[in-house]
Amino acid sequence: MTQAKITVGILALQGAFMEHKFHLQKAIRHASPGSPLDTTKFEIIEVRTQEQLASADALVIPGGESTAISLIAERTGLLEPLRQFVRVDRKPVWGTCAGLILLSDEASRAKKGGQELIGGLHVRCQRNHFGRQTESFVCNLPLPFVGDDEPPFSAVFIRAPIVEKVLTGADATADVTEGVVRAPNLDVDSYKHAQIEVISSLPRTQGKEAGDIVAVRQGNIFGTSFHPELTPDVRLHRWWLQECVLRKK
DSSP: OOOOEEEEEEEOOOHHHHHHHHHHHHHHHHHHHEEEEEHHHEEEEEEESSHHHHHEEEEOSSSSSSSHHHHHHHTTHHHHHIIIIISSSSOOEEEEHHHHHHEEEEEEOOOOOOOOOOOOEEEEEEETTSSSSOOEEEEOOOOOOOOTTTOOOOEEEOOEEEEEOOTTGGGGGSSTTTTTTEEEOOOOGGTTTSSEEEEEOOSSOOTOOOOEEEEEEETEEEEEEGGHHHHHOOOOOOOIIIITTTTTO
16 A cells, blocks of 8 residues: 655745754654654655645745745745635645744734735734844743643744734724735635634743743644744654644644
């Protein structure tokens, strides 16, 4: 019997896509013998074209410059296929930092002229919440969903966003305020099928405000403010493959 293959794509238009590729490959190589991750055949590909996206069963959108990624996606004809992938086909997708911004239905502190969003994650994301790159920081972030007995994750925040608001049905028809951009409405959206789960908030550390939301999940969409691909730790990549890709809703 031929073993089914799962193709995981990494959007490779700009940003830290190679780091995600290495982490996914490492998580698969180091899977526990006999586990679903070990017994599943994976192919990890870089996605730059509609054809490559169409071949993917799941997708990672990396950190980088969200405005640049959206601009390249628009110019290469990938923007609408990405919306189809995330919001209509509802395939598993993980966005880190810039990826979280792009997956949000709204983004504040947008650059003049705005930017295009993929949307699907029914939140408002605040860009560059922590300031300039010189104000980047690392903190030990508890991630109980990865495992109760697991040590905190060393989370890297670089010009990172946060989730500043979980949107309601009324928000979808409200006027967008200055400095806020919104993804276009689609007939089918993931938030109509699943509730937002706030799965990690920033602890009080290094002078940062406790309670800032830095990781959320909604159905097929997972988003993190920080860069797990910039540490040697592959626990989040392993968790996403196991819980979001192999057990997709």
